[in-house]
Amino acid sequence: IVKSVRLFPVPHSCAPQLRKHSATSSQQHNNKTCVPKMDIMFLKxxxxxxxxxxxxxxxxxxxxxLKFAFPNNQNDFYYPSSFQRTYVHSYRSGKCFNVICNHMRFNSAEVAKVLPRDTFYVTILRDPAELFESSFHYFSSITPLTWRIPGEDKMAEFLRNPNLYFSPDKINSFYLKNLIFFDLGGDNTLHPDDPRVEESIRLISGNFHLVMLMEHFEESLILFKDIFCWEMDDILFFKLNSRNKSAVSKLSLELRAKALQWNSVDWKLYKHFNRSFWEKVEAYGRERMERDVAELRRRNAEMAKICIDGPQSVAAGSIQDNAMQPWQPFGEKFIVGYNLNKNIDEANQKLCRKMLTQEIQYLKDLGANVWFINILRQVRYIINW
Structure with a gap:
């Protein structure tokens, strides 16, 4: 006889209580205050x-x-498996976490069993054609379907006749078709007119309080700051994990159209949330948004002058501090990073280092157990791969 496991409810929150501050949201006009949101699900x-x-x-x-729900021994929740609460390190029923943010294939029912009931959910989308170009090249070394494509421009050849090369049951094939819909837990092989696609979009809309857009990252951060009641200081950033410009393939209009057609479910998803995104911007106020984005850019530029050695990012081989060294795709070294300024004033030293620390290294600093990833990093360093 198999006994059922009793599930205890997660507390509303175990986050430290913060003082209310003047609202920067639409409530501001009514002279109200708000409390920063501390319980966050970020679908990466x-x-x-x-x-x-x-x-x-x-x-x-x-x-x-805040208390993180981290994976066991790695930097993702056993992706591409659908998320299960048991994938969380030291999980037990009723234990409280505030933040979950590592790569996963979204499973709303299981995520809800890990986080407090009043958790705010956020994710980010990207134009599906540009995303396909990035994914095709970044993951090509671990996607065997791309290995047999002839010619120098494998992506263009693939898009001429995707069904000639694509097979949904092959290893890592999800990287090549409707990747965002797959990340969100959907079936990436569905036809866009399948009723399950519309139903999935409806459920995503109900689950997530904010869906950001990469193409409008700064506007997204301002909306995030508004909804989550954070301060401008909290959302300062440097662009991380980006490719060298020479490694980016510029899509012709023809290839863009083919990429959108091939990723038509992602395109339907993107268009839906693009509309809702701009509705949020309108509600926030266009002029107010422009002022806040300008302020964010000004503050980021100031931090860049303080923190970064040189005017821009540099190739991996020129990065001096291991904490600033980005993770590279297998067999490649086209992800750029930064060098820390050697003459940072004492007041900004800690913030600058934090802003420039790469994901894997930061996870380790936060106490995540990423020993498997660190072993891979050392092996690749030794064999120069």
């Missing part, structure tokens, strides 16, 4: 600028001593 989607946002989230959570 692939190739969407999510590593940059993750650094913001790490800094805020570390500052306020």
């Amino acid at each position: 989607t692939h190739k969407t600028g999510s590593s940059t946002f993750l650094n913001i989230l790490f800094r805020f959570a570390e500052q306020h001593k």
Whole structure:
């Protein structure tokens, strides 16, 4: 006889109590105050600028001593498996966590059993054609379907006749079709007119309080700050985990159209949340948004002058501090990073280092057990791969 396991409810929150401050949201006009949101589910989607946002989230959570739900021994929740609460390190029924943010294939019912009931959910999308280009190249070394494509421009050849090369049952095939819909827990092989696609979009809309857009990252952060009642200081950022410009393939209009057609479910998803995103911007106020984005850019530029050695990012081989060294795709070294300024004033030293620390290294600093990833890193360093 198999006995059922009793599940205890997660407390409303175990976050430290913060003082209310003047609201920066629509409530501001009514002279009300708000309390910063501390319980956060961030669905980290692939190739969407999510590593940059993750650094913001790490800094805020570390500052306020929030409790992370981390995976066991690695930097994702056994992706591409559908998320299960048992994937969380030291999980037990009723234990309280404040933040979950590592890569996963979303499973709303299981996530809800890990976090407090009043948790706020956020994720980020990207134009599906640009995302396909990035994913195709970034994951090509671990996607065997791309290995047999002839010619120098494998992506263009693939898009000429995707069904000739694509097979949904092959290893890591999900990287090549409707990747965002897959990350969100959907079936990436569905036809866009399948009723299950519309139903999934409806459920996503109900689950997530904010769906950001990579193409409008700064506007997204302002909306995030508004909804979560954070301060401008909390959302300062440097762009992390980006490719060298020479490694980015510029899509022709023809290839863009083919990429959108091939990723038509992602395109339907993106168009839906693009509309809702701009509705939120309108509600926030266009002029107010422009002022706040300008302020964010000004503050980021100031921090760049303080923190970064040189005017821009540099190739991996030129990065001097291991904490600033980004994770590279297998067999490649096209992800750029930064060098820390050697003459930072004492007041900014800690913040600068935090803002420039890469994801894997920051996870380790926060106490995540990423021994498997660290072993991989050392092996690749030794064999220069």
